[in-house]
Amino acid sequence: MEYIFHIAILVSIYGILALAQNLVMGAGLLSMAGAAFYGIGAYTAAILAMKFGFNILTILIFAPIIAGVIALTVGSTFARFRDDYFMLATLGFLMIFNTVARNWEALTGGSFGIAGIPKPHIFHFTFGTPFSFMWLSFFLLLVVTIICYYISRSSFGRVLNAIREDEDALSVFGYKTSTYKLIIFAIGAAISTFAGVLFASYLTFIDSRLFTVNESILLWAMVILGGIGRNRGALLGALLLIIIPEGLRFIGFPVEFAALLRQSIYGLLLVFLMLYRPKGILGQYKL
Amino acid sequence: MKYIIETKNLVKNFGGVHAVDHLSINIPKGALIGLVGPNGSGKTTLINLLSGFFPHDKGAIFFSDSERRKILSWENKFYNITRTFQQIRLFDQMSVLDNILVVLTERNPFRALFERHTEYHIKQAEDILRRVDLYDKQFHNAGNLSYGQRKLLEIGRVLAMDTDIILLDEPFAGLFPEVIKKIEEIIKDLRTKGTSIVLVEHNMSIIRSLCDYLIVMDAGRLLAEGHPEKVLREPEVLEAYLGE
Numbered sequence: 001m002e003y004i005f006h007i008a009i010l011v012s013i014y015g016i017l018a019l020a021q022n023l024v025m026g027a028g029l030l031s032m033a034g035a036a037f038y039g040i041g042a043y044t045a046a047i048l049a050m051k052f053g054f055n056i057l058t059i060l061i062f063a064p065i066i067a068g069v070i071a072l073t074v075g076s077t078f079a080r081f082r083d084d085y086f087m088l089a090t091l092g093f094l095m096i097f098n099t100v101a102r103n104w105e106a107l108t109g110g111s112f113g114i115a116g117i118p119k120p121h122i123f124h125f126t127f128g129t130p131f132s133f134m135w136l137s138f139f140l141l142l143v144v145t146i147i148c149y150y151i152s153r154s155s156f157g158r159v160l161n162a163i164r165e166d167e168d169a170l171s172v173f174g175y176k177t178s179t180y181k182l183i184i185f186a187i188g189a190a191i192s193t194f195a196g197v198l199f200a201s202y203l204t205f206i207d208s209r210l211f212t213v214n215e216s217i218l219l220w221a222m223v224i225l226g227g228i229g230r231n232r233g234a235l236l237g238a239l240l241l242i243i244i245p246e247g248l249r250f251i252g253f254p255v256e257f258a259a260l261l262r263q264s265i266y267g268l269l270l271v272f273l274m275l276y277r278p279k280g281i282l283g284q285y286k287l
Numbered sequence: 288m289k290y291i292i293e294t295k296n297l298v299k300n301f302g303g304v305h306a307v308d309h310l311s312i313n314i315p316k317g318a319l320i321g322l323v324g325p326n327g328s329g330k331t332t333l334i335n336l337l338s339g340f341f342p343h344d345k346g347a348i349f350f351s352d353s354e355r356r357k358i359l360s361w362e363n364k365f366y367n368i369t370r371t372f373q374q375i376r377l378f379d380q381m382s383v384l385d386n387i388l389v390v391l392t393e394r395n396p397f398r399a400l401f402e403r404h405t406e407y408h409i410k411q412a413e414d415i416l417r418r419v420d421l422y423d424k425q426f427h428n429a430g431n432l433s434y435g436q437r438k439l440l441e442i443g444r445v446l447a448m449d450t451d452i453i454l455l456d457e458p459f460a461g462l463f464p465e466v467i468k469k470i471e472e473i474i475k476d477l478r479t480k481g482t483s484i485v486l487v488e489h490n491m492s493i494i495r496s497l498c499d500y501l502i503v504m505d506a507g508r509l510l511a512e513g514h515p516e517k518v519l520r521e522p523e524v525l526e527a528y529l530g531e
Contacts, residue, residue, distance in 0.1 A: 155392040156399040158381075162389045165378035172338060173390045173448060174364025180396050285380045 005130035007246060009202055012137035013195045014238040018222040019148045020191035022234035025223050026152070027184050028164030028287070030083065033071075033090035034219040036097040037189040039211030040067045041196020043101060046114040046206055056120035056201045060140075063197050064190035071189035072182065079182040082167060094213060101208035113207025117200050133202055140194050147191070148231045151184075160184055161229065164285065214263060221266045224273050227283020236282060241266070290349070291316040291452055291483045292337065297346035299332055299507075306332040308507035309346070314452075319474070319484045321498035321515060323491075325527060329507040330487045331373050334454045337485075338363060338370045350452075363450075364394060370454035371441045373487070379430030383421055386429050386440055387412040390447035412447070419443040420469060435466040442473055453477065456487045471497065491519060503527075 017038055024031045044063040048054040054062070078089045101108045108114065119128045120136065127133045151157050159180055162170045167177045200206045222241050227233030245262040253261060278286045292314035299307040307329045314320050322330050335341045337348065339360035347354050350366050363369060378386050391408050393399040416422040419439040424432060429440060438458060445453055455474075459467050474497060477484060488494055494501060494515055501515040505527040511518045518524055 151400065153403060154400055155388075155402040155404060156396060158385055158389050158392065158404075159396075159399060161381055161385070162378045165380055166376050168340065168360070169372065169376035169378070170389070171360040172340075172363055172370055173444065174361055174394050176361040176394075176396075183396050183400075 002130045005134045007242065008134045009130065009137045009198075011239050011242045012134070012141040013199050013202070014218075014222065014242055015141050015235050016144045016195040016198075017192055017219055018226070018234035018238040019144050019231060020188040020195075021219040022223045022226075022228065022231060023148060023151060023160075023184055023191070024188040025220075025287075026157075026164065026229040026285075027160035027181060028082070028167070029181060029185065030087040030287070031090045031185065031188070032087055032213065032216045033093050033185075033189070034192060035211045035213065035215035036090075036094040037067050037071065037192035038196045038199070038215065039097060039101060039206075039208070040070060040189075041193030042200035042206045042211070043108055043114075043196075044193065045197040045200040046117050047107065049118050049201075050114055050116065055122075056118065056197060057122055059197050060120075060194060063193035067193040068186045068190040071186040075182045075185040075189075078185065079178040091213065091216075094216060098208055098212060101211065108208065111207060111209075113205055114200075115205045117204045117206070119201055119204075137198055137202075140198060144191055144194060145231065145235070148234075151187070152231060156180070156183075161285075164229070217270075218266055221270050221273075224278075224280050224287075225269060227280030227285075228287060229285045230280075230282050233280055233282040237280070241269075289316070290314060291351055292485075293349040293352075294333075294337075295347045295349070297333075297336065297348065298344045299329075299336055299341060300344055305507045307336065307343070310504070310507065310509055311346075312502055312509060312512070314483060314485060315500070317478075317481045317483055318499050319478055319486060319497055321494040321501040322485055322487045322504065323489065323494060323501065324504035324510070327506075328504040330504055331456055332507070333504070334370060334456050334485070334487060338368065338454055364448070367451040368454070369445050369448040369450045369452070371445060371456055371458055373456040373460070375434075375437045375441055377429040377432075377437055377440055379428065381429060382426050383416065383429055383432070383440060384409075384412055384425040387415055387443055387447050390444050415443050415446045418446060418473065435462050438462060439466065439469065442470055446473070450482075452483045452485075454485045454487075457489070458486070459488060459490055459493055467493070495519075 017034060021034045041063045044066055045056060045059045048059050049056060074093055078086060081089050102111055119126050127136045159175060163177050163180060171177055222237035223234050225240060226237030245265060248258045248261060290313045295311050297307050297310045324330050336343050339358035348358060388404050388408055391411055392404055393402045413422060416425050419442055421436060421439055458470055498515050501518045502512045503510040503518060503524050510527055511521050511524050
């Protein structure tokens, strides 16, 4: 039964990440920075909990603010870019984050990472069991889902769609599109940290290898599989891409081979989707 | 204020090509100005400069007597100006209704986050879609419309902007007579409301029937200007534009 709870927690964490990625990609922003903000959330949780004794639930308030400020800072430059330039700029940001996380040993533990990250607690209750942690994850996923639906259905959400369609044409109608792009980039970053904080606390250990470009590609695959610009698509993508690779465990492949095969599945899936179903399973939009 | 738009010695170069070459023109308030010239004469470049799509290299542009040193397209709403495109640029994967609503709703991103379109917005959008004969298509994707319907939707977005100055870049190109008639009606209606319109067009009968004043460009320069009937008889215009 604990294995089911484990899968449910992973689906919730990646569901949050996919929803955040979908907000950004729904505006046509091909961001590779998803893993970086996920990592910033995780390291914020690890550092504040281990070095300063913060409760993980308190960190859920601070981490989005920290990531939001970082996203606004770097995003003020990135928001001038579009398409492949935006992708390359965010990829550069991810590489810088990863290099810092790997080498700043005093803060991040370097390649040894940070171990012993505590579980969240409220009053005298600790979310120490997979069952209780699952409900905390579900709750955060629900909050994030509500936020994402709210944004999608607002006038702001409609503008994001129009930016994806034709940013220059939209600007003629009085929209400063770079501000919209910057804001959604920061919101996406802030939301991703919820997943990072949950992940660090759930695993109790993090290191820089957990937040590489592979993780960003996985988020892309989830959003594209489910359908870009659809919140339910992002959730479906996260569900499928967590559950399907878990099936490899039961086939009996060696662990190392299963991990490689998982990456290959994500890569192949992206190629096939681009060829045969560019709108994804539930999507309405092509990139 | 006599002129709603003035350009003085306006210059725009693309590499070695002088797309707009020391152009000085005046657009009177409330007038419907025809802008004609052979292909590559700089008409669309001029529209792009006036709407902030490209920055100008030299010269000056005045809107309502005040110079705009740097024209930014997102400030067009503030300066009461809008445009259509020679190559239609709709939000293809959005519905016809959303193409109009996005023009009607909040520009400030923080207010837009907390705004949902209201019955008021829907009613306005539906009124506009009725005017451009697209009411029945409001839930279709803009990308699925026919060419003529796409042109009409562009006109619909211009109506939704409700600005004092409209720059129309070949709105009649490639259209059936019924659609041409519809767009002519809309333009005449806008004129009665005092809207200033710059119309880039190759069809001289449309120019003659709609425009008060004609500006002819050739190789980025002003070739002739004046009343359409008079200008279209000038020998240099006939030679440059009509090849006669």
